[in-house]
Amino acid sequence: MSKKMKITVISASVVGVALIVALSVWLVSVFKKSGGESTGNAEIAVENVTANAGKTVKVPVTISGNPGVMGIMFELDYDSDKLEYISFSKGSVVTDCEVNDNGGKITVVIVEDNDVKKNGTIADFSFRVKSGASGKADIKLNNINMCNYNEETVNAEAVSGGVTVKK
Numbered sequence: 100m101s102k103k104m105k106i107t108v109i110s111a112s113v114v115g116v117a118l119i120v121a122l123s124v125w126l127v128s129v130f131k132k133s134g135g136e137s138t139g140n141a142e143i144a145v146e147n148v149t150a151n152a153g154k155t156v157k158v159p160v161t162i163s164g165n166p167g168v169m170g171i172m173f174e175l176d177y178d179s180d181k182l183e184y185i186s187f188s189k190g191s192v193v194t195d196c197e198v199n200d201n202g203g204k205i206t207v208v209i210v211e212d213n214d215v216k217k218n219g220t221i222a223d224f225s226f227r228v229k230s231g232a233s234g235k236a237d238i239k240l241n242n243i244n245m246c247n248y249n250e251e252t253v254n255a256e257a258v259s260g261g262v263t264v265k266k
Contacts, residue, residue: 190220
C-alpha cells in the first residue's frame, strides 16, 4: 500500500470515528433533554443464526413494535474469541447507519430526518466464524437509546442472539 493510500485510509477512519462521536454526543443530549418522557415500546433483536467454523455469516438486527423513532444508538458485544467482525450493511428500516467496531464491541448510531415507523431489519452484520470455534458465540445487545422527532425517549426491549457453530 502506498504512503498516499495509507494517509487516505487513516484520514477516512479518523473522520468516521469523529462522526460517530459527534452523533453519539448529540443523541445523549437529546435523551437528557427528554425529561424522562417516553413513548411506545419497541423490541430490538439480534437474530440467532447457524454457521460453520471458517465461514462468513450475516447476523440481522431487527426492530419490531416500532412506534416511530428518529434516533437510535446501541452496542453489540460479541464473542471476539469465536467471531471476527467483517462489515455491515444497512437494512430496509433506516436510510443511514454509522458503525464503529472496537474489537468485541460494535457501536451503532442512526439519525433520521423524521420518525421512521417501519419494522424490519436495521442492519446486517457480517462475521467470520474463527477456525476451531464451537458452541454458541453470543452477541449481546446493550445500551439501547432511542428517541422520536419530539425528542421523547422511546422504550425498547433488548433481545440478544448469536451464532451457533455447526459441528
